[in-house]
Amino acid sequence: MNAAARLDTIQRIATPEGCEIDLRVAGPVARARAWFLDFLVRFGVWLLLAIAGSVIGDFGIGLLLVGAFLLEWFYPIVFEVYRNGQTPGKKACGLAVVHDDGRPVGWSAAFIRNTLRGIDFLPFFYATGFVASLLNAQGKRLGDLAAGTLVVHVEATPRQVVGAHHDVGSEAPPFPLTREEQLAIIEYCQRAALLTPERAIEVAAAAGPLIAGLGGEAAQRRLLRIGNFLLGSHAAASNS
Known part of the structure; x- marks a missing residue:
């Protein structure tokens, strides 16, 4: 563990799957640095609006005021919701906003x-x-x-625990899955490596029809194959 990790506050979260994750809470210096970078981004956009407004005339003043309002209040909200809790400044500083239990933030928070x-x-x-x-x-x-959120340090690259399951292959689900079911399987695939073997098999058994006729490690491996398939589909969708 490096010096930065020792100095930062570690928030340990127990997940419903029976494992624990550590969130490294960001301090005021890191947050201030991210805020300043976001301020520079907003200021640059504001300058562009001011230049455009001076050319347009009276209508440009109204455009400038509306733009300034949107930049000040909706800039962080939109980025935090659609960019995994990261404004450009937070992303540059390796920070993200999450719920107290580690979940991504939504519109309300x-x-x-x-x-x-x-x-x-x-x-x-x-x-x-x-x-x-x-x-x-x-x-x-x-x-x-008030919102029940934390600002935490995140890894430089997205965590891909599923990489440990490449050896099981990929398999399409036997029937269409809802979005919630897909997310549940992907979550299991990403966290299975953090569970004990017994707990991982126990959680896999809850998949019901997806593992019909299978039990133990065979059921777990099928669920991991389906998770690999879904993750491949999500990656392809995000890159298209």
């Missing part, structure tokens, strides 16, 4: 945590948010406390 930035900013330059982050072990500002 992103809206709450970013709307309350106005309070965190008081009385000047996020003083209230900084003080609040020092008063709790998770380093949360008021927006994070």
Whole structure:
């Protein structure tokens, strides 16, 4: 473990599958660096809007005001929802916003945590948010406390635990699956390596019709093959 990992707060989360994951909570310095990079991005866009507005005339002033509003309030919300909790600044700094239990943030949590930035900013330059982050072990500002979110360090490359299952091959599911069922199988595939062999087989047995007629390791391997197939489909869809 390197020095940075020792200094950062480790938040241990117990998952419903019976395993534990560690979230490395980001401190105020890392978060301030990400905020400054996002500020530079927003400022650059704002300058472009200002130049365009000066050319257009009176209508350009209205365009500038609307653009400034959207940049200030919706820029972080949209990126956090659609980019795995990462604005450009957070991504550059290796940070992401997640729920307290490690789940990706949705519209509600992103809206709450970013709307309350106005309070965190008081009385000047996020003083209230900084003080609040020092008063709790998770380093949360008021927006994070209200939304139930954390800002954590993430790996430089996405975690692909499924790579450990390439030896089992790939298999299409025997019948169409709902989106929720697909996500559940993918989640199992990504976390199976973190479970004990007995627990991994026990969880696989809950797949029901997908492993009909199979048991033990055979059932687990079929579920992993289906997970590999689904992950391949999702990767192809994201690259198209």
